[in-house]
Amino acid sequence: MAQGFKLKDENGITYLQLPLFRRIRHAFCTRFVGEEGSEAALGIPPGRLLTLRQVHGAEVLIFEENTRAALTYPLPYDAVITDKKRVALGIWTADCLPILMVDRSKRIIAAVHAGWRGIWRGVIERTVNEMMKTFGCSPADILAGIGPGIGPCCYEVGTDVVSLFQNSHDTPDQLIQEREGRTYLDLKRAAQLELSKTGIPLDNIETIPLCTACREDLFFSFRRDKKPGRQLSFIMLK
Numbered sequence: 001m002a003q004g005f006k007l008k009d010e011n012g013i014t015y016l017q018l019p020l021f022r023r024i025r026h027a028f029c030t031r032f033v034g035e036e037g038s039e040a041a042l043g044i045p046p047g048r049l050l051t052l053r054q055v056h057g058a059e060v061l062i063f064e065e066n067t068r069a070a071l072t073y074p075l076p077y078d079a080v081i082t083d084k085k086r087v088a089l090g091i092w093t094a095d096c097l098p099i100l101m102v103d104r105s106k107r108i109i110a111a112v113h114a115g116w117r118g119i120w121r122g123v124i125e126r127t128v129n130e131m132m133k134t135f136g137c138s139p140a141d142i143l144a145g146i147g148p149g150i151g152p153c154c155y156e157v158g159t160d161v162v163s164l165f166q167n168s169h170d171t172p173d174q175l176i177q178e179r180e181g182r183t184y185l186d187l188k189r190a191a192q193l194e195l196s197k198t199g200i201p202l203d204n205i206e207t208i209p210l211c212t213a214c215r216e217d218l219f220f221s222f223r224r225d226k227k228p229g230r231q232l233s234f235i236m237l238k
């Protein structure tokens, strides 16, 4: 059941939240997050933001040592899972998708960086599988939020990407759109399919439909800006 998203604006910080996640602390930030002090304003305790050295791969970090956070994890990972409290799992994106997940009954959270490469390499499926294997999660209990990312309106891809998705999906027509001789990939639809393939019910998946390239008023976009500038998304157990 789609519950949509809420746009919050507090002290010059603008971010999005999902009613689906209710009391779980989380945010999909926009470009309007001040560098200094924004972590505190978002409810992240000092020195408790963990981010990854994202490489568009499919490696999943299980964060277990609760002594170490507030840093970019030194090894390359594109997803992280934890059962630890008061550590914010952060993902940086500019067009790729930030995906946040929570299993309420087991009190497990996950954050995933998913562009076409990561999705094609199976980062979403591997994350859910790790949640099941390591923490005993059941897909039926997992809630997943797909954050702002580039939409099929703007995400033109080449024939190499098109054929990869055509060869790996039973229904590529759901992912690939053709307009005026150009091809576009629907990354969010691809992520939804990956999530539901793992057994997560459709009612447990919320997608923020905003396109980072269209919405210059809210988001950084690498495709549009051709320069660095990324927004943070995070989830944390209190």
Ligand SMILES: [Zn+2]
Binding pocket: 150, 151, 152, 153, 154, 155, 211, 212, 213, 214, 215
């Ligand atoms: Zn767009």
